[in-house]
Amino acid sequence: xxxxxxxxxxxxxxxxxxxxxxxxxxxxxxxxxxxxxxxxxxxxxxxxxxxxxxxxxxxxxxxxxxxxxxxxxxxxxxxxxxxxxxxxxxxxxxxxxxxxxxxxxxxxxxxxxxxxxxxxxxxxxxxxxxxxxxxxxxxxxxxxxxxxxxxxxxxxxxxxxxxxxxxxxxxxxxxxxxxxxxxxxxxxxxxxxxxxxxxxxxxxxxxxxxxxxxxxxxxxxxxxxxxxxxxxxxxxxxxxxxxxxxxxxxxxxxxxxxxxxxxxxxxxxxxxxxxxxxxxxxxxxxxxxxxxxxxxxxxxxxxxxxxxxxxxxxxxxxxxxxxxxxxxxxxxxxxxxxxxxxxxxxxxxxxxxxxxxxxxxxxxxxxxxxxxxxxxxxxxxxxxxxxxxxxxxxxxxxxxxxxxxxxxxxxxxxxxxxxxxxxxxxxxxxxx
Numbered sequence: 067x068x069x070x071x072x073x074x075x076x077x078x079x080x081x082x083x084x085x086x087x088x089x090x091x092x093x094x095x096x097x098x099x100x101x102x103x104x105x106x107x108x109x110x111x112x113x114x115x116x117x118x119x120x121x122x123x124x125x126x127x128x129x130x131x132x133x134x135x136x137x138x139x140x141x142x143x144x145x146x147x148x149x150x151x152x153x154x155x156x157x158x159x160x161x162x163x164x165x166x167x168x169x170x171x172x173x174x175x176x177x178x179x180x181x182x183x184x185x186x187x188x189x190x191x192x193x194x195x196x197x198x199x200x201x202x203x204x205x206x207x208x209x210x211x212x213x214x215x216x217x218x219x220x221x222x223x224x225x226x227x228x229x230x231x232x233x234x235x236x237x238x239x240x241x242x243x244x245x246x247x248x249x250x251x252x253x254x255x256x257x258x259x260x261x262x263x264x265x266x267x268x269x270x271x272x273x274x275x276x277x278x279x280x281x282x283x284x285x286x287x288x289x290x291x292x293x294x295x296x297x298x299x300x301x302x303x304x305x306x307x308x309x310x311x312x313x314x315x316x317x318x319x320x321x322x323x324x325x326x327x328x329x330x331x332x333x334x335x336x337x338x339x340x341x342x343x344x345x346x347x348x349x350x351x352x353x354x355x356x357x358x359x360x361x362x363x364x365x366x367x368x369x370x371x372x373x374x375x376x377x378x379x380x381x382x383x384x385x386x387x388x389x390x391x392x393x394x395x396x397x398x399x400x401x402x403x404x405x406x407x408x409x410x411x412x413x414x415x416x417x418x419x420x421x422x423x424x425x426x427x428x429x430x431x432x433x434x435x436x437x438x439x440x441x442x443x444x445x446x447x448x449x450x451x452x453x454x455x456x457x458x459x460x461x462x463x464x465x466x467x468x469x470x471x472x473x474x475x476x477x478x479x480x481x482x483x484x485x486x487x488x489x490x491x492x493x494x495x496x497x498x
Contacts, residue, residue: 077137084134095145096130102149107465108438108457109445112147114139120147123468209273218261225262229270236267243267332356412490421463421487430481434469438462463487 073091078084099111110123115132118124119139124132144150213226236246246267254265264270314325330340330352339345340352372389375382412420425431439454470476470485 071143074138074143089134092130092133095133095148096126098145098150099129099148100126105147105149107461107468108442110465114142114147116140121468121471123465212262212273215262217263218258225264229264229273232270233274246270327352412488417488417490418459418463422459424484424488425463425466426458428484430478431466431484434466434476434481435462437469438465 071091073085073087076085077088099105105112107123110125111129112120113122113124113129113132114120115129115136116139117136118132209226212229213224215225217223217225217228232246232250235241241249247265250263250265250267250270254261254263257263264273314323314328316323327347327350330337330346331354333339333352335355343349343351374389375385426435435458438458442449442454442457466485467487470482473482476482476485
């Protein structure tokens with residue numbers, strides 16, 4: 067295929083008529099896309115026109131019409147969203163554009179790293195923007211660049227991919243920082259000169275902070291049902307999940323709540339620890355049973371019954387403070403914890419499997435699966451069940467993500483969140 071892409075942006079001539087070179091080149095582009103089944107969403111194509119900007123899928127005829135009317139999105143010289151795996155020479159395209167748009171995803175793993183950064187950046191991040199970035203945006207540009215920067219000249223592994231692997235190894239095998247540093251120093255010393263490998267855990271951690279995934283230690287309820295953060299740090303020993311059915315008490319000197327010896331009631335009724343008077347609270351035996359486990363619906367119903375306002379609503383601080391003081395419930399703000407001990411990144415196979423598992427097992431998504439399969443049957447009346455299942459596995463998640471961007475088609479905010487898919491970076495808190 068001809069790599070000369072100079073035809074892509076002079077769409078019309080001085081008279082406003084379509085250039086012949088553009089029309090011929092567009093036919094070449096459409097033939098390329100149709101020949102790349104992995105770039106198709108069923109039989110539809112991701113539209114690269116200036117209006118759709120890859121966010122919508124259409125049939126080939128509609129995509130071609132869009133491009134004839136509106137032209138290509140800026141700087142799309144490498145057709146990486148349409149199955150092109152190789153590097154296009156800058157001189158051959160006849161343009162000098164953003165470095166991000168002209169560096170190929172030569173390896174699948176490097177492409178995964180690029181997608182991971184774009185996921186973390188969010189839908190409003192534009193790597194092709196010509197505006198001067200602020201400090202936060204610059205961090206994303208830097209780490210996006212590292213997903214495309216060679217580890218050394220001619221290496222197919224990017225700097226970001228190499229550092230992500232190192233962090234994964236540290237997590238999986240419980241390396242100490244000293245072990246990580248010594249291993250990194252050795253690897254850097256045996257690589258070709260002027261390599262971009264980072265030779266310490268500190269440098270790697272600082273580099274990865276550009277993704278905006280900080281690590282924070284947060285106290286939580288003994289049962290793991292509530293975190294104590296911000297104004298909740300010094301709250302009393304009541305937990306909105308355990309309610310008041312607990313054995314906590316305040317220390318006589320410091321006044322802080324403690325849950326010492328709160329765990330024996332969770333043991334089997336005949337467990338010898340229940341009758342042990344020496345190893346736990348002196349002289350105390352435990353005969354009561356554990357409280358029933360409350361469902362998430364129970365908890366949320368209780369929250370709603372309190373009449374709390376959302377923290378984004380005007381006057382919520384004062385309103386919620388009165389409720390908190392009245393009920394001593396501690397539910398001032400609903401937060402997400404970013405506390406973590408381990409970090410790893412999902413590859414494409416894991417990401418797709420996780421996303422499909424959630425979507426195919428969520429009853430709220432079932433109507434959209436039916437819309438997707440009905441569309442397949444309309445386009446191909448002879449398609450069989452096995453083929454439909456394959457299309458569902460490989461294409462439904464992408465189709466649904468784009469479909470849900472139109473709130474009029476998917477009005478439920480929860481379902482739209484599901485459609486956006488999980489993050490590629492996975493952080494877990496195995497212990498508190």
